[in-house]
Amino acid sequence: MIHLDAMPMPVVIIDHALNIIESSKKTEKLLGHAASFLDWVDDESREKAVRFMQDKHSEKIELNLVTIDGAISLFSVLMTWDDTFATVALQKEDHRLMQLMGKVTEHKRRLEESDMELILKKNELEQSLKRIGELSTAAIELTDEIVLIPLFGDLTVALIHQNQQRILDNIYVKNIDEVIIDLQSVGVMDAAGVEEMIKMIKSFSLFGTACTITGVKPEHAPFLHQVHMIQKLTFINNLEDKLSRIVY
Amino acid sequence: METVKNFTDVLLDGDQDKAWEYVINEVDKGTSTKDIFFGLLTPAMVEIGQKWQENEISVADEHLATTTCDFTLARYKHEVLLPRIQNKPQDQGRALFFCVEKEEHDLGIRMIAQIFEENGYEVRLMGANLPVEFVLTMAVKWEPDVIGMSASMLKQGERVPSYIQRLMERFEQTELLIGGRFLSLPDQLLDKADDSKVTIIQEGSELSAWMAARVEGGK
Structure with a gap:
């Protein structure tokens, strides 16, 4: 008979009650010394071991064994049975698999982390964006009666909504006669945004405040045709002229 | 339940399309997310764990079934859940x-x-x-x-x-x-x-x- 230590993999001889009769050096190095094979089996695999080794002499099962360093590892357990004993070979299954799974988990973790970071950054950005929106429509008082509102960015419903209340309060409280809206720094505008701006201008007229629009760019023109309908609204092409009239 | 048993086999086969058919079929019948998760996906995965205990399948089979189930979940989120909650407030905390x-x-x-x-x-x-x-x-x-x-x-x-x-x-x-x-x-x-x-x-x-x-x- 070949000596157990000569076997290229961990081997152990057990009896039908799963008592260990003999184990190879490789086995003891991997799993330590034990009286019963069950001592090596993880709690949650024990029932399976009893069923398929003790009650029924299977030839192959998979079991979770606890290695000498306390780690739970998956093994393929190969058995040959005779009347009194079984020769059991243990094949560690999970080494490569676990390495691979470990890598996959690592990647997954990294993705989840960057995902989380992105969410937090997104929150920050939303805050900044709101703030920028508010700052984009400063109300500059040229005189006690005239306010200049240079709009920056894209003329959208959101931009008007963010600022409308503040501007209206300002005009009401300070009794402003005329508002100049400068569109020079407006990039894109859309129909809904323009409509919202018109509503705001109509609100100005309720306070008796006149409105002048300046800085219209060629690409804005198609959107602004409807704005002509409003009373107390004028367009000028040059803010400088207007300002010089105010100053002198 | 017959559906659970069949779904379990589909997961073990790693058949993602077939698995999705089972799920979307439940969605079309008006089954709630909870009932699909707790009444179909969970019992199928429990059954798969049981099959390993019974020495019927290997851990490799289990991994395949898990991946397939994971994929089905991801698909559920994108095709069913996200459209359902779009434009709804997320105000519960x-x-x-x-x-x-x-x-x-x-x-x-x-x-x-x-x-x-x-x-x-x-x-x-x-x-x-x-x-x-x-x-x-x-x-x-x-x-x-x-x-x-x-x-x-x-x-x-x-x-x-x-x-x-x-x-x-x-x-x-x-x-x-x-x-x-x-x-x-x-x-x-x-x-x-x-x-x-x-x-x-x-x-x-x-x-x-x-x-x-x-x-x-x-x-």
């Missing part, structure tokens, strides 16, 4: 979910995360194997109202009490939810009536009850 350290069984917590999303929560899912330090860092930054943790293996379940302690010390107002297969194992020692802020969820019905109570209690 923030909920953070994860599996405790060394725990790789994250299908359950993925399902829970989706259920919370559907119920109007803002959800962050941190996935499997999350050391407590990561949870603390994330919770400090993100300020969740609810933290849910899961463990499946008994050995990993033993870590849960220390997670509860660390989190309760730091976040007194945060609700903690504990779930996972380890709770059903005879040897687990988690004290059931720990604290009013800690709730143990073993059944889908317990989750529904908890959510309903939270809505009633005005968060």
Whole structure:
């Protein structure tokens, strides 16, 4: 008979009650010394071991064994049975698999982390964006009666909504006669945004405040045709002229 | 249930398209997310674990089935859940979910995360194997109202009490939810009536009850 230590993999001889009769050096190095094979089996695999080794002499099962360093590892357990004993070979299954799974988990973790970071950054950005929106429509008082509102960015419903209340309060409280809206720094505008701006201008007229629009760019023109309908609204092409009239 | 048995076989075959057919068929019948997750996906995965215990399948088969189920869940989120919650307010609070350290069984917590999303929560899912330090860092930054943790293996379940302690010390107002297969194992020692802020969820019905109570209690 070949000596157990000569076997290229961990081997152990057990009896039908799963008592260990003999184990190879490789086995003891991997799993330590034990009286019963069950001592090596993880709690949650024990029932399976009893069923398929003790009650029924299977030839192959998979079991979770606890290695000498306390780690739970998956093994393929190969058995040959005779009347009194079984020769059991243990094949560690999970080494490569676990390495691979470990890598996959690592990647997954990294993705989840960057995902989380992105969410937090997104929150920050939303805050900044709101703030920028508010700052984009400063109300500059040229005189006690005239306010200049240079709009920056894209003329959208959101931009008007963010600022409308503040501007209206300002005009009401300070009794402003005329508002100049400068569109020079407006990039894109859309129909809904323009409509919202018109509503705001109509609100100005309720306070008796006149409105002048300046800085219209060629690409804005198609959107602004409807704005002509409003009373107390004028367009000028040059803010400088207007300002010089105010100053002198 | 015949459907569960067939679905289990489909998962073991790794047939993603067929698995999706089963799920979308339930969706079309008007079955709720909870009933699909707890009545189809979960029993199928339990059955697969049982088959390993019965020596009918190998761990490799189990991995294939898990991946297939995971894919089905991801597809459910994108094709069913997200369109359903689009334009609905996420105003029920923030909920953070994860599996405790060394725990790789994250299908359950993925399902829970989706259920919370559907119920109007803002959800962050941190996935499997999350050391407590990561949870603390994330919770400090993100300020969740609810933290849910899961463990499946008994050995990993033993870590849960220390997670509860660390989190309760730091976040007194945060609700903690504990779930996972380890709770059903005879040897687990988690004290059931720990604290009013800690709730143990073993059944889908317990989750529904908890959510309903939270809505009633005005968060």
